[in-house]
Amino acid sequence: MTAELLIPNQTSEDDVVIHHRTWKDYFTFSTDHKVIGIQYFVTGFIFYIIGGLLAEGIRTELATPDADLVDPSTYNSMFTMHGTIMIFLWIVPAGTGAFANYLLPLMIGARDMAFPKLNAVAFWIIPPTGLLLILSFFLGPAQAGWTSYPPLSLLTGKVGEGIWIVTLLLLGTSSILGGINFFTTILKMRIPSMSMMQMPLFCWAMLATSMLMLIATPVLAGALILLSFDLIAGTAFFNPVGGGEPVVYQHMFWFYSHPAVYIMVLPFFGVISEVIPVHCRKPIFGYAAIAYSSMVISFLGLIVWAHHMFTSGTPPWLRMFFMITTMVIAVPTGIKIFGWLATMWGGKINLNTPMLFAMGFISTFVIGGITGVMLAAVPFDIHVHDTYFVVAHLHYVLFGGSVFGIYTGIYHWFPKVTGRHIDETWGKIHFVLTYVGFNVTFLPMHVLGLQGMPRRIAMYAPEFQGLNQVCTYGSYVLAISTVPFLVNAIYCAYKGKPAGSNPWNALTLDWQTTSPPEIENFEVLPVLKTGPYDYGDSEEEEKELTAV
Amino acid sequence: MNIPSSITTLLLGIGLTLVSLWYGQNHGLMPVAASEGATHIDSLFNAMMTISTGLFIIVQGVIVYCAIKFRRKPGELGDGAAIEGNVPLEILWTAIPAAIVLWISIYSFEIYNEMGGFDPSADGMHAMHGMPAGKGSAMAATMDMGDVPKGSPRISALGVGASPANQGKAAAVNVNVLGLQYAWIFTYPEINITSGELHVPVGKEVQLNMNAQDVIHAVWIPQLRLKQDVIPGTETQLRFTTNKVGTYPLRCAELCGGYHGSMVTQMIVHTPEEYDTWIASQQQSAQAQAEIVKQTIAMNPANLSPAKYLAPYANEMGVKPEMVEHLHHQGMEMGGSIASVIK
Ligand code: HEM
Ligand SMILES: [Cu+2]
Numbered sequence: 001m002t003a004e005l006l007i008p009n010q011t012s013e014d015d016v017v018i019h020h021r022t023w024k025d026y027f028t029f030s031t032d033h034k035v036i037g038i039q040y041f042v043t044g045f046i047f048y049i050i051g052g053l054l055a056e057g058i059r060t061e062l063a064t065p066d067a068d069l070v071d072p073s074t075y076n077s078m079f080t081m082h083g084t085i086m087i088f089l090w091i092v093p094a095g096t097g098a099f100a101n102y103l104l105p106l107m108i109g110a111r112d113m114a115f116p117k118l119n120a121v122a123f124w125i126i127p128p129t130g131l132l133l134i135l136s137f138f139l140g141p142a143q144a145g146w147t148s149y150p151p152l153s154l155l156t157g158k159v160g161e162g163i164w165i166v167t168l169l170l171l172g173t174s175s176i177l178g179g180i181n182f183f184t185t186i187l188k189m190r191i192p193s194m195s196m197m198q199m200p201l202f203c204w205a206m207l208a209t210s211m212l213m214l215i216a217t218p219v220l221a222g223a224l225i226l227l228s229f230d231l232i233a234g235t236a237f238f239n240p241v242g243g244g245e246p247v248v249y250q251h252m253f254w255f256y257s258h259p260a261v262y263i264m265v266l267p268f269f270g271v272i273s274e275v276i277p278v279h280c281r282k283p284i285f286g287y288a289a290i291a292y293s294s295m296v297i298s299f300l301g302l303i304v305w306a307h308h309m310f311t312s313g314t315p316p317w318l319r320m321f322f323m324i325t326t327m328v329i330a331v332p333t334g335i336k337i338f339g340w341l342a343t344m345w346g347g348k349i350n351l352n353t354p355m356l357f358a359m360g361f362i363s364t365f366v367i368g369g370i371t372g373v374m375l376a377a378v379p380f381d382i383h384v385h386d387t388y389f390v391v392a393h394l395h396y397v398l399f400g401g402s403v404f405g406i407y408t409g410i411y412h413w414f415p416k417v418t419g420r421h422i423d424e425t426w427g428k429i430h431f432v433l434t435y436v437g438f439n440v441t442f443l444p445m446h447v448l449g450l451q452g453m454p455r456r457i458a459m460y461a462p463e464f465q466g467l468n469q470v471c472t473y474g475s476y477v478l479a480i481s482t483v484p485f486l487v488n489a490i491y492c493a494y495k496g497k498p499a500g501s502n503p504w505n506a507l508t509l510d511w512q513t514t515s516p517p518e519i520e521n522f523e524v525l526p527v528l529k530t531g532p533y534d535y536g537d538s539e540e541e542e543k544e545l546t547a548v
Numbered sequence: 549m550n551i552p553s554s555i556t557t558l559l560l561g562i563g564l565t566l567v568s569l570w571y572g573q574n575h576g577l578m579p580v581a582a583s584e585g586a587t588h589i590d591s592l593f594n595a596m597m598t599i600s601t602g603l604f605i606i607v608q609g610v611i612v613y614c615a616i617k618f619r620r621k622p623g624e625l626g627d628g629a630a631i632e633g634n635v636p637l638e639i640l641w642t643a644i645p646a647a648i649v650l651w652i653s654i655y656s657f658e659i660y661n662e663m664g665g666f667d668p669s670a671d672g673m674h675a676m677h678g679m680p681a682g683k684g685s686a687m688a689a690t691m692d693m694g695d696v697p698k699g700s701p702r703i704s705a706l707g708v709g710a711s712p713a714n715q716g717k718a719a720a721v722n723v724n725v726l727g728l729q730y731a732w733i734f735t736y737p738e739i740n741i742t743s744g745e746l747h748v749p750v751g752k753e754v755q756l757n758m759n760a761q762d763v764i765h766a767v768w769i770p771q772l773r774l775k776q777d778v779i780p781g782t783e784t785q786l787r788f789t790t791n792k793v794g795t796y797p798l799r800c801a802e803l804c805g806g807y808h809g810s811m812v813t814q815m816i817v818h819t820p821e822e823y824d825t826w827i828a829s830q831q832q833s834a835q836a837q838a839e840i841v842k843q844t845i846a847m848n849p850a851n852l853s854p855a856k857y858l859a860p861y862a863n864e865m866g867v868k869p870e871m872v873e874h875l876h877h878q879g880m881e882m883g884g885s886i887a888s889v890i891k
């Protein structure tokens with residue numbers, strides 16, 4: 001069966017690229033979800049470069065055991081800023097901001113998000129807030145890590161820490177506004193012919209993500225507000241000098257920040273579920289299982305937070321509880337990974353750049369998943385908590401997961417967003433450099449942690465120097481890898497080969513309009529005739545079945 | 549043609565199992581294990597490494613295999629097979645991981661118990677009180693604040709307690725540990741010794757009662773696979789029995805400020821005779837020790853310059869003089885802010 005999709009009165013001009021937007025539109029308070037999506041992405045990428053440069057600074061400092069590049073407290077502010085920027089100004093805006101905004105309305109056949117003005121407000125909070133955070137660099141930045149545990153965070157300078165708190169409160173607000181929008185849009189704005197079980201899997205992933213954004217983020221706000229009282233007014237909610245409980249802050253912080261890691265990765269589970277069927281020309285394997293597993297992950301993600309606190313004096317039975325819930329998350333995650341692999345199996349795989357990045361995503365994310373299960377085992381975590389083993393783990397999920405997911409999505413939807421193809425050769429060079437650079441940078445960190453190197457240190461024992469240098473060289477490859485991407489993307493956005501409206505022959509609604517989509521997405525509301533993943537030859541299926 | 553393919557699968561399976569089993573035991577990634585508890589944790593880690601190696605090879609293998617076998621050849625048209633799922637297969641790959649993580653959980657639970665994670669007596673009421681109680685010794689040093697009476701039960705949390713065989717008994721050696729930016733101070737209340745390094749006799753059970761003066765620190769002894777946060781205002785504990793004589797690093801593992809990375813000292817595991825000799829040599833300089841102890845208790849860090857405060861220990865711990873300089877700088881802020889909060 002070949003896919004059919006009925007779009008009444010669809011003009012089929014294939015090579016015409018319609019430029020509805022000029023560059024000026026991107027500097028306005030536009031309520032068009034596509035403009036906002038691009039605003040989010042470009043803003044996020046600029047912060048990614050800043051966060052990346054900080055990472056290169058960190059790695060350069062760590063090329064030698066002594067603290068010889070920067071002052072140790074400057075080092076602390078560098079990784080504090082690096083972590084904060086990467087999470088709150090790059091991955092979250094890129095995943096939930098850029099991809100969800102651009103794609104959700106297109107995928108469900110809506111003309112825009114449910115609350116377009118709110119959407120624009122959510123975006124416009126980000127650039128000034130980001131600038132504020134960068135500004136704090138010149139006023140004595142925060143130094144207590146992106147986790148900002150008191151009492152340390154109360155003692156390292158009021159201005160920087162104060163700005164850090166304000167920044168996170170504002171970014172949290174933006175995130176909540178976004179969450180409200182996605183949640184409502186997915187539930188209420190679908191075309192009438194699309195049932196929940198016919199939604200593209202990205203929509204399921206975003207439904208799960210937006211629930212986390214709505215439930216968890218307010219708790220972070222609570223923690224930060226109390227922390228700011230301790231900081232500014234000298235109260236003692238968390239400050240032990242005066243009778244506060246620093247560990248309560250940790251609970252509140254992680255009640256948000258563990259779900260936050262799913263906020264950062266679930267959207268990309270969605271992206272991968274979209275990209276693999278299209279380029280393998282096969283239906284997604286186990287639609288319902290993959291859809292529901294997002295919801296299960298979202299629920300379980302809310303009850304695992306204290307796995308970050310196994311050495312914080314947490315009572316034994318609590319440690320065991322959080323160990324088991326954390327372990328259980330491996331099951332729905334495994335369902336997704338096996339589902340993707342089974343989708344690839346027997347496909348007609350087009351090994352282009354988006355597909356390579358998707359395969360790279362699975363390949364690296366699974367390592368982060370494995371080390372995640374290890375870290376859940378309390379006795380082992382007691383050894384490696386707060387070491388380079390954790391730094392390795394978190395980058396395998398945040399870089400190997402989220403960043404690979406972002407690139408997968410960018411290469412996949414580039415023709416949709418720009419109406420042009422991005423160059424394949426440069427894309428593949430980008431992929432190889434990223435994949436190799438990433439693994440050289442982060443794989444050795446597992447060993448460093450097991451052997452005894454704590455994280456967040458500017459000076460380390462000389463016996464660790466060899467592996468640290470490997471990491472540092474890897475990080476330079478990683479830095480260089482962004483250059484071919486940037487040049488390629490910018491060049492091809494203007495000069496690339498015209499792509500037509502649906503170069504991948506994809507079935508989801510986002511591909512059933514012009515590229516770039518017209519201002520209100522669809523001239524006439526589309527009507528579904530097939531599911532989102534009805535690829536595949538029935539003949540092939542028979543062959544397959546008789547062969548087994 | 550069917551038989552060869554099932555044989556290949558079988559052989560691949562056997563090969564995979566063998567490689568995983570071998571690598572799980574021979575990865576050589578852990579440092580020396582200096583206690584029985586550490587050996588237990590290593591066997592848990594080895595088991596997880598075995599499973600992980602298998603899973604890693606399967607997933608990477610499938611990706612590479614697909615990239616080669618199912619690659620679209622130039623000019624090839626058409627789609628793959630229209631297979632939308634397979635319920636038995638999906639149940640299988642739900643059930644197997646579930647069984648694996650359940651097994652790891654149970655195994656971890658057992659090891660955790662073996663290590664002393666469930667020791668009910670380690671609730672802090674039984675701890676040796678060599679150091680003044682209260683919300684962190686910064687305040688203990690200024691007891692005139694008065695709202696925390698001496699000897700009131702302190703808040704306590706469990707780190708790792710006695711292994712089941714030793715529960716209910718007092719440890720052979722008790723050491724009070726104080727973490728402060730950026731040093732460790734070990735006091736032996738029973739024998740009245742203060743030291744910048746942790747000395748313990750091999751084969752004897754040791755209990756660390758830990759407090760922090762300023763911010764959260766964490767004691768980490770990689771060779772014992774033990775780590776526990778040291779929290780101002782809350783006493784935490786670690787109990788362990790070493791089984792290998794040697795000198796091992798004892799590092800701070802929780803970000804505590806600029807010189808967090810240099811907050812490193814040593815744990816020296818002695819033979820019983822050596823340990824007695826060490827005690828004797830320390831007690832000879834009892835006079836000096838008493839001096840230090842007095843300072844530890846009677847000094848208000850808010851009034852003393854931190855460099856002065858740390859000077860007695862700096863020598864002993866082999867801290868470089870430049871570092872004390874830095875401490876001076878860092879610490880002034882610290883002392884200042886404590887003072888301001890106290891006011
Ligand atoms: C350009 C590639 C990157 C390199 C070379 C790099 C390197 C590092 C290193 C060495 C640390 C440890 C610092 C320390 O503990 O002393 C670190 C911390 C961290 N990185 Fe990255 N990183 C990169 C990209 C990313 C990305 C894409 C994310 C995504 C969210 C990320 C998130 C974090 C976080 C959350 C921390 C913890 C910060 C903290 O301890 O407070 N990094 N990074
Ligand atoms: Cu977590």
Ligand SMILES: [Cu+2]
Nearest residue numbers: 800802804808
């Ligand atoms: Cu420290």
